[in-house]
Amino acid sequence: MKIRAAVLEEMGLERPYAKSLPLKIQEVDLDGPGPGEVLVKMAVAGLCHSDLSVIDGNRPRPLPMVLGHEASGIVEEVGDYVEDLKPGDHVVFVFMPSCGHCAPCSEGRPALCEPGAEHNGKGDLLTGATRLSRNGERLLHHVGVSSFAEYATVSRRSLVKIDPEIPLDVAGLIGCAVLTGAGAVFNTGDVKPGGTMAVVGLGGVGLAALIGAVAAGSETIVAIDRLDSKLAFARELGATHTFNADDPDVTAKVREATKGGVQAALEFAGSAKALEFSYAITRRGGTTITAGLPHPKAMMSIPAVSLVAEERTLKGSYIGSGVPSRDIPRFLNLFRRGKLPVDKLLTHRLKLDEINEGFDRLSDGSAVRQIVEFP
Ligand SMILES: NC(=O)c1ccc[n+]([C@@H]2O[C@H](COP(=O)([O-])OP(=O)(O)OC[C@H]3O[C@@H](n4cnc5c(N)ncnc54)[C@H](O)[C@@H]3O)[C@@H](O)[C@H]2O)c1
Ligand SMILES: [Zn+2]
Ligand SMILES: [Zn+2]
Incomplete structure (x- = not known):
């Protein structure tokens, strides 16, 4: 399918990004889900400093890549062997897919998954596939997610299902900012x-x-x-x-x-x-x-x-030293009961075309969490 996405071609461009436009909003091709994969319609995608660190070259990644890793969405289609998700389910993306059987996964530390880290380093999915391309040229996935796009095809193991009553804008912040920050307090600390x-x-x-x-x-x-x-x-x-x-x-x-x-x-x-x-x-x-x-x-x-x-x-502390499938529902429950008011982090709502201005704001500290909303 054809989708609109924010593609990074080159790291280290000068600021202001509103002028140098490191993220190009383009029409790209997205393949549907293979075995063990899921196609998700994006709801919101947060702008995190870890995206900015790829843009400015502090955290180098192979390019060209569709950036973004903190997001929520709605399942559109599931691939073969995905039995626990169905179209319409609400999900949060996790930026480290966990295989479930390597040494760290077996020790209850999925944030350190070895195949997950290897595939994230290469820019493909945990299944080894890449599903994004542009005029036949392969585009890489950012940490198995690539959420600055209208849709994403990802490994089942990059997703956690959530209660559909939770607002999707708040849910979007849970996968990175909240898992990492609150997780560092409750788990690591x-x-x-x-x-x-x-x-x-x-x-x-x-x-x-x-x-x-x-x-x-x-x-x-x-x-x-x-x-x-x-x-x-x-x-x-x-x-x-x-x-x-x-x-x-x-x-x-x-x-x-x-x-x-x-x-x-x-x-x-x-x-x-x-x-x-x-x-x-x-x-x-x-x-x-x-x-x-x-x-x-x-x-x-x-x-x-x-x-x-x-x-x-x-x-x-990586991803809050946590277990995302355990911690995401826990933190969302605390939010719902008013004990973890993480909605206060949300300072700006953007359209995909405004994303470079958003990264200027993140660089100069004039925003806390900004989200791109997908209609
Ligand atoms: N460990 C993980 O799993 C994980 C997950 C997400 C983000 N991160 C990292 O966490 C960091 C924060 O991410 P963010 O999105 O909140 O970034 P941010 O840019 O929104 O916030 C960083 C803040 O640090 C402040 N700062 C800069 N230098 C400082 C100094 N010397 N002393 C005190 N404050 C200083 C800035 O003014 C800014 O307010 C980034 O390095 C990001 O890559 C790690
Ligand atoms: Zn992040
Ligand atoms: Zn693993």
Whole structure:
């Protein structure tokens, strides 16, 4: 079938993207689902910094590729052997398909699926197929999803079915921002009520973590960003203290305000500098969790002995260290009961043709979560 999609041909174009147009809105061909695959009509697709990192070359991917990975939609058609989904079902996309039988999948860690990571690296589906093309030329899939398009054909294992009563715009944010942010709090951090925590980097992912920390009952929530506008928003969402990351005395100020540092610092800025800072504001016995994705060449340095003598912990968190088929319904239930108001993350609604302007807004921090709506 013919569909409209946002194709990335070249990384590293200059901003403003509204002028350089890294994402070309084009008519492309999409094949229907093969065995184990599903054709989904897109409802909404969120703009995440991980898409921007492909556009600006910080997270290089093979090209040409149809970008987008945070989305919701409605099943249109299922391929052979797909027995648990049918046309009309509402689904959320997950950007790491899980095979269900490799070593990490067997250990209950589908976010680390080995074949999933391999196929995501190559730009094809978990089934090994590619279903997108343009004038006979193959186009690659972004992390098995490619949601900046009117329809997507994906592996069954890139989808989680959801309750059709949940608004599809909120559901769209669950697959990346909320799974990652709230998952880092509940799964990676195992945050208990009453503690002291910090969120560093207040984009869609960091603010989803902040909303999660409020739900988890954290007593002191310190929010840090380079933009004062983000600090003000964080206070509205429940941050008890806010600090600007560019203040030269910020480390000392956070340590003082929290009487020796936070129990857990969660980093969602995507830079090694922000990660080192997050480590520096944790207390003796504290845990630093990082979900930001810096350039592959970025290195960090920490005083090695502090891990031992201060029993400090440093943990990575990918897709919130979770099990999407368990966590997506859990987080949506918390949303429905008003405990996880992640709809507040949604600041802009766009048409597909406005997507380059959307990435300018994401780059300069004037938006939190923006979604492309598909009619
Ligand atoms: N681990 C995962 O599974 C996963 C999933 C999604 C996104 N990510 C990554 O998480 C990061 C955040 O994504 P997002 O969509 O929320 O991005 P975003 O651009 O919306 O937010 C990033 C925020 O960090 C702030 N920031 C930048 N440098 C900072 C610094 N030195 N100190 C404090 N704040 C700083 C920015 O002002 C901005 O508000 C990105 O690196 C993204 O690639 C990881
Ligand atoms: Zn994302
Ligand atoms: Zn696996």
